[in-house]
Amino acid sequence: MPHPESTYAKFMGTTALKPRLLVVDDQPINIQVMYQIFAAEYQVFIATNGNQALNFCRTTPPDLVLLDIVMPGMDGFEVCAALKADASTKNIPVIFVTAHTDAVQETRGLELGAVDFISKPVNPAVVRARVHTQITLKFQSDLMRKLVFLDGLTGVFNRRYFDQQLAIEVARSARAQSPLALIMIDVDFFKRYNDNYGHQAGDDCLCTVAQTLKASLRRPADLVARYGGEEFACILPDTAFTDAMAMAQELEQTVRKKAIAHADSGAAHVVTVSLGVAGHSGQRPIQAATLLALADAQLYQAKHAGRARACGAELT
Ligand SMILES: Nc1nc2c(ncn2[C@@H]2O[C@H](COP(=O)(O)OP(=O)(O)OP(=O)(O)O)[C@@H](O)[C@H]2O)c(=O)[nH]1
Known part of the structure; x- marks a missing residue:
């Protein structure tokens, strides 16, 4: 045996x-x-x-x-x-x-x-x-569950798993009154990347970004998922807003340091990401959709502030 x-x-x-x-x-x-x-x-x-x-x-x-x-x-x-x-x-x-x-x-x-x-x-x-x-x-x-929940292209978790885990972590945060953070991540000027280097190179780029994000998360409970297209999302349980901001900045730097050439990017000469961070202290119950909407709004801010950066806010 x-x-x-x-x-x-x-x-x-x-x-x-x-x-x-x-x-x-x-x-x-x-x-x-x-x-x-x-x-x-x-x-x-x-x-x-x-x-x-x-x-x-x-x-x-x-x-x-x-x-x-x-x-x-x-x-x-x-x-x-x-x-x-x-x-x-x-x-x-x-x-x-x-x-x-x-x-x-x-x-x-x-x-x-x-x-x-x-x-x-x-x-x-x-x-x-x-x-x-x-x-x-x-x-x-x-x-088996893991395979069902993996994204075929990048190998990180897929949207279905992300939605399920976010619901679990939101409930856990409410029960334990523990903090919870969410980071939405979007590759900058990715349409131009595809147009310039081709769709296959675009796929390879997404794989590298996904694996870079995954390797940067240190705690076993942290997870990264492909949220859709060229967008990723991280759930950071038991993580205070300030720590999540530091993690988002680190993710931005780590992807940038991969130095994937992107000649046509308006943000840098390499592939960069914009990040939106939503923090929650856990002191009162919230909906997963509220946290998602805040992270999305912060991602939008990061894009409009020039991309290749993290913006964040904490739910009060
Ligand atoms: N190669 C490849 N491209 C993808 C995939 N999923 C989405 N895309 C492309 O990602 C691009 C996203 O473009 P937009 O939403 O305009 O965003 P963007 O060009 O990254 O610009 P900003 O987000 O504003 O910085 C589209 O051209 C999609 O076709 C994929 O699986 N593989």
Whole structure:
């Protein structure tokens, strides 16, 4: 059986990070048993009640949750239902681990969206094999989802993924009262570039710009998508407006430094981008459309102020 780390690396195209497992149980002895079974191959995280588990999943989603049913306060069924009801956590597989299995409980758990049921006391080899199977399936479906959401030309996320993620991040920002920033990016005088160098060169230019933007984002939660034509968009969760402005200026410089010749550009002799930044403190709920409209308006300002620059504003 292939090692979960190599499975992860293969499916996600990343360096060999260990898959992330969340164990939710209120009994220290059970936590200890699970830790011993999985610590060598997985990053094991612990939650001792339902609320902790939900917070963990919403802020730093694991690859799989091993969930006890009987816990004080919120029980495992309620936790599973809450995970499946939230767009940001619904794809995390849940395996119930419980001492009291019967057909009624098992059916209820599976109907709530759990992928498997394991009885306590657990057999280490069985639980390891079942978790490994589910992790493999999770990575395969992550990959499928990723392919559906990639832009065919540039390889960055497409508009569909962007819209979905923006809705998720706007909701997360409202819930956590955390800042959120959006950057709209448009290649300057791109029609002239196509006219001058041809459509194929135009395509190559878009790929270079997209990959340059992608490589410049440092945090795992940041994303860049092709918004349409020669326009890109970045979502920067948990990022204050001033930091987003600094990032936009850095993106402008990084694209400029690629030094892609653009003899006919009115802004420089190389390909440049204009950027519109919209910041939100997270102190009150907003609509994704409001943030988009502000970023768009700021992009318009940047174009009219001479292009090859970033303009920004923060929602108050
Ligand atoms: N090569 C190529 N060109 C594209 C693609 N998508 C959009 N374009 C071109 O991008 C150009 C965008 O032109 P405009 O919207 O007039 O903007 P611009 O010339 O960049 O001017 P400003 O945005 O005002 O700086 C159009 O000529 C489109 O045909 C693509 O996938 N490949």
